[in-house]
Amino acid sequence: MKQTIPFIFALALNVDVNAQSVPAFQQQNINTNKFRQLGQELPTPNLYRTASGAPGHAYYQQQVDYDMDIELDDEHQRLYGSGTITYHNNSPEELTYLWLQLDQNMRARESDTRKITTGEISDPMGFGDLARLHNDFDGGFKIDHVKDASGNDLPYTIVNTMMRVDLPKSLKSGAKTSIELKWWYNINDRMEIGGRSGYEYFPQDGNHLYTIAQFFPRMCVYNEVEGWQHKQFWGRGEFALPFGDYTVDITVPSDHIVGATGYCQNYGQVLTDAQLEEFNRAKNADGPVIIVSQKEAEENEKQGTSDKKTWTYKATNVRDFAFASSRKFIWDAMGVEIAGKKVMAMSYYPKEGNPLWEQYSTRVVAHTLKAYSKYTIDYPYPVAISVHAKAIGMEYPMICFNFGRPEKDGTYSPYVKHRMIGVIVHEVGHNFFPMIINSDERQWTWMDEGLNSFVEYLTEKEWDKDFPTRRGPPSKIVEYMEGDKSGMVPIMTNSESIFQFGNNAYGKPATALNILRETVLGRELFDYAFKEYARRWAFKHPSPADLFRTMEDASGVDLDWFWRGWFYTTDHCDQSLDAVRWFQVDTRDPKTEKPIARKQNDASDQAISDMRNEQAYQSMVEKDAATRDFYNNAYDPFSWSVLDEEEFNRYISELSDNEQELLRSDVNYYQVNLSSPGGLVMPVILEFEYADGSKETHRIPAEIWKMNDRKVSKLFMSEKELVRVALDPFLETADIDRSNNYWPPKAEPSRFELFKEQLPFEENPMQRAKRAAEKVKGFD
Numbered sequence: 001m002k003q004t005i006p007f008i009f010a011l012a013l014n015v016d017v018n019a020q021s022v023p024a025f026q027q028q029n030i031n032t033n034k035f036r037q038l039g040q041e042l043p044t045p046n047l048y049r050t051a052s053g054a055p056g057h058a059y060y061q062q063q064v065d066y067d068m069d070i071e072l073d074d075e076h077q078r079l080y081g082s083g084t085i086t087y088h089n090n091s092p093e094e095l096t097y098l099w100l101q102l103d104q105n106m107r108a109r110e111s112d113t114r115k116i117t118t119g120e121i122s123d124p125m126g127f128g129d130l131a132r133l134h135n136d137f138d139g140g141f142k143i144d145h146v147k148d149a150s151g152n153d154l155p156y157t158i159v160n161t162m163m164r165v166d167l168p169k170s171l172k173s174g175a176k177t178s179i180e181l182k183w184w185y186n187i188n189d190r191m192e193i194g195g196r197s198g199y200e201y202f203p204q205d206g207n208h209l210y211t212i213a214q215f216f217p218r219m220c221v222y223n224e225v226e227g228w229q230h231k232q233f234w235g236r237g238e239f240a241l242p243f244g245d246y247t248v249d250i251t252v253p254s255d256h257i258v259g260a261t262g263y264c265q266n267y268g269q270v271l272t273d274a275q276l277e278e279f280n281r282a283k284n285a286d287g288p289v290i291i292v293s294q295k296e297a298e299e300n301e302k303q304g305t306s307d308k309k310t311w312t313y314k315a316t317n318v319r320d321f322a323f324a325s326s327r328k329f330i331w332d333a334m335g336v337e338i339a340g341k342k343v344m345a346m347s348y349y350p351k352e353g354n355p356l357w358e359q360y361s362t363r364v365v366a367h368t369l370k371a372y373s374k375y376t377i378d379y380p381y382p383v384a385i386s387v388h389a390k391a392i393g394m395e396y397p398m399i400c401f402n403f404g405r406p407e408k409d410g411t412y413s414p415y416v417k418h419r420m421i422g423v424i425v426h427e428v429g430h431n432f433f434p435m436i437i438n439s440d441e442r443q444w445t446w447m448d449e450g451l452n453s454f455v456e457y458l459t460e461k462e463w464d465k466d467f468p469t470r471r472g473p474p475s476k477i478v479e480y481m482e483g484d485k486s487g488m489v490p491i492m493t494n495s496e497s498i499f500q501f502g503n504n505a506y507g508k509p510a511t512a513l514n515i516l517r518e519t520v521l522g523r524e525l526f527d528y529a530f531k532e533y534a535r536r537w538a539f540k541h542p543s544p545a546d547l548f549r550t551m552e553d554a555s556g557v558d559l560d561w562f563w564r565g566w567f568y569t570t571d572h573c574d575q576s577l578d579a580v581r582w583f584q585v586d587t588r589d590p591k592t593e594k595p596i597a598r599k600q601n602d603a604s605d606q607a608i609s610d611m612r613n614e615q616a617y618q619s620m621v622e623k624d625a626a627t628r629d630f631y632n633n634a635y636d637p638f639s640w641s642v643l644d645e646e647e648f649n650r651y652i653s654e655l656s657d658n659e660q661e662l663l664r665s666d667v668n669y670y671q672v673n674l675s676s677p678g679g680l681v682m683p684v685i686l687e688f689e690y691a692d693g694s695k696e697t698h699r700i701p702a703e704i705w706k707m708n709d710r711k712v713s714k715l716f717m718s719e720k721e722l723v724r725v726a727l728d729p730f731l732e733t734a735d736i737d738r739s740n741n742y743w744p745p746k747a748e749p750s751r752f753e754l755f756k757e758q759l760p761f762e763e764n765p766m767q768r769a770k771r772a773a774e775k776v777k778g779f780d
C-alpha cells in the first residue's frame with residue numbers, strides 16, 4: 001500500500017539509509033569489511049613482479065633445453081630414453097644443485113602415493129577398487145646414469161618423485177650446464193591402473209595405442225616465488241615446468257603413426273609420398289584432409305612389424321613434450337590461419353573413434369585455436385593435435401589426449417558427442433593455460449583449470465549457442481555454492497587439499513570470471529584486461545596476485561572485494577528483496593489530502609471484536625442522545641474549512657518556486673529494502689515492472705554494500721506505478737535462493753511425481769526351499 005510522507009525539505013532525498021543500522025563489522029575489534037584491500041593475502045610487489053601485476057624489470061626465468069632419443073618398445077610396453085638437458089641459469093643466484101621431476105615414480109611399487117592412499121572395505125565394493133589394491137605394477141623410472149658433459153658420473157639423490165643432481169661446481173648466474181641422462185620405465189595400462197599417460201590395449205586386434213607423457217626426467221621450475229618448486233607429485237596437483245627448446249627423436253615400429261609436440265622434421269622419410277602429398281594439401285584445405293585413412297589404419301592393424309622408424313621433432317619455447325603412437329591411427333589435418341600464419345590442426349584416432357572423430361575432432365581444434373586467440377593471444381605454435389584416448393582428457397604443448405567413443409555400431413548419445421567436443425575444446429585450450437601462460441599447477445589447480453574452463457565456456461557457445469556447457473553459467477554453480485561448507489575450501493587452496501575438485505578448481509573460478517565479465521566489469525573492460533593478463537604473462541610464470549592485480553590495473557576497477565569473496569572465502573551469494581515500500585509526498589493541500597485520508601480510513605481493516613459488537617448490541621451512545629456532543633454529532637476529521645485553505649495558501653506562499661514544484665510533482669517514491677544473508681557481496685540487479693507494462697533495469701555496483709554488507713535500503717522514484725520487482729532477473733549472481741527475489745512474492749508451481757513402490761521380486765526362504773525340492777524331484 002502507498003503511504004504519504006510529510007515532506008521536510010531539510011532532508012535530502014538521497015538519504016543514506018545505510019547509516020541507520022550498525023554494520024556487523026563495526027561491532028568487532030578487527031576490520032572485517034568485505035571491501036578492505038587485499039593486503040596481507042597478496043605477496044609484496046617487488047622488482048620481479050610489480051604492483052600492477054606485470055613482470056617487473058628484474059623478472060627472470062630459467063631456460064631448459066632437451067635433446068632426447070626415445071624408443072618405444074611395443075613388444076614389452078617399455079620406454080627407453082637418453083638425452084642431454086642444457087640448463088641456463090638466468091637467475092641472479094648461484095646454484096649448487098639442480099632438481100628434476102621423476103613423475104613416473106608415483107607408479108613405483110613403494111611410492112608414497114600408494115602409501116598414503118586411503119580406503120575402506122565397502123559393501124558392495126567395485127572390482128576396480130579391489131584390483132587397485134592388488135596391483136603391484138612397477139612403473140617407476142629406472143635411472144641408468146646421470147653424467148656431466150664430459151661423461152663423468154654426477155652424484156644424484158632420488159627423493160620419491162624428485163631427483164637432486166649435485167653439480168661439480170656451482171652454476172653461476174648467466175651460465176649454463178649440461179647433464180646427460182639414460183633411463184627406462186614400464187608403460188602403464190591406463191585402462192587398468194589409470195594415469196594421464198600410458199597405453200590402451202585393444203584385444204580385438206591385439207594392438208596398443210600409446211599416449212605418452214611425463215616420460216623423461218623433467219627439470220623443476222626455479223624462481224623467486226617458490227625457490228625450487230619441488231613439491232612432490234602425489235598424483236593430483238599437476239606440473240610446474242620451465243620453458244625451453246626440444247629436439248626429440250622417437251623410434252617406433254615402422255607401421256606406427258606418430259603425433260607429438262613440435263613440428264616433424266622428417267615427414268619425407270617417415271611418410272609415403274601419397275601421405276606427404278595429402279599433408280601438404282591439408283595446409284590450405286577448407287576442411288579436414290585424411291592423411292592416413294581408416295582403410296589404411298585397418299590394414300596396419302592386421303600386420304605388425306619388427307622394422308623401426310624414427311620420427312624427429314623440434315619444438316621451440318615449450319614447457320613440456322608428449323607424443324602418441326599406434327598402428328591403429330587414422331590421421332587427418334587442416335590448416336588454420338592465425339594472425340597470418342598457418343597452424344596445422346590435426347587429429348589421430350583409431351577406427352573405434354569414428355564416425356565422431358573424423359567429423360568433429362580437427363574442426364573443433366581449429367575453432368578452439370581461433371576463439372582462444374581472440375580472447376588471449378594469437379596461438380604461437382605451428383601445430384595443435386587432438387588424440388583419441390579413452391576415458392581421459394589431458395593436455396600438453398601442441399598435443400592433447402581426449403575421450404569420446406561412440407558405440408560399436410557407430411551411434412552415440414548427445415551426451416557422448418557434447419562431452420567429446422567439450423573435452424577437445426578444453427584440452428586444446430590448455431595450450432594457452434598453462435602451456436603458454438605458464439602457471440604453477442603443482443600449487444594452484446584453478447589458475448589453469450579455472451581460467452581454461454572459462455574460455456572453454458566462451459568457445460563452446462561460439463561453436464553452438466545451445467551447447468550444454470557444464471561450467472561457466474552462474475546457475476550451474478548454485479548447487480555447489482549452497483552445499484555444506486564443511487566440504488568446501490576457498491579457491492585459493494593448494495591442489496592437493498581441495499574437496500570437490502571439479503567444482504572448486506574448475507567450476508567456481510570459471511563462473512567467477514564469467515560474472516566478472518558479464519556483471520561486474522562488462523564485456524569490453526573485462527576482455528581488455530583479460531587479454532592484457534594473457535599478453536603480459538605469455539611464455540612466463542604468473543602467480544595468482546599477477547592475475548588479480550592485472551585485472552584491476554587494466555580495467556581501472558577495484559576488485560579486491562571480488563577476489564576476496566570468490567577466491568579467499570567459501571561464502572555464497574543470497575540476496576533477498578525484503579520489502580518494497582511506496583510513498584508519495586503529502587501536498588498539505590486539504591482539497592487533495594483530506595479525501596485521500598478518508599479513502600484510506602474507509603479501506604482500513606476492521607478488528608473482529610468491532611465487527612461482532614456491531615451486530616451484538618446497541619451502545620449507550622447509539623441508544624441515548626444525551627450521551628452525544630459535537631464530536632458525535634458534527635465533527636468530521638476528513639472535512640476542511642476555509643481556515644485550512646488559508647493556512648495552506650500561506651504555507652505555499654513561503655516556499656520557493658523549486659520547492660513548490662517538488663511539492664506538486666506527482667512522483668512515486670519506492671523504498672527497496674535488501675539484505676544479503678549469503679555473505680558474498682555482489683552487484684544488485686533489479687528489474688522494475690510498471691502498471692503500464694513497461695520495464696526498467698537498475699544495475700547497482702557491489703559497493704552498495706560497502707557500509708553494511710547485510711542490509712541496505714535504496715530509494716527510487718518514478719511517475720509510474722510499480723507493480724512488480726525482480727532481483728537478479730537475468731541469473732547473473734549465482735544467488736542460491738531465488739524464492740526471496742520477487743516483490744510481490746511469486747508462488748511458482750512445481751510438479752512432483754507420484755509412484756507406487758515396486759518391490760523387487762524376492763524369494764522367501766520357504767519358496768526357495770520348495771523350489772529346490774521340486775528341482776531335485778525333477779531329476780529323479
Ligand SMILES: [Zn+2]
Pocket residue numbers: 426430449452
Ligand atoms: Zn583441464
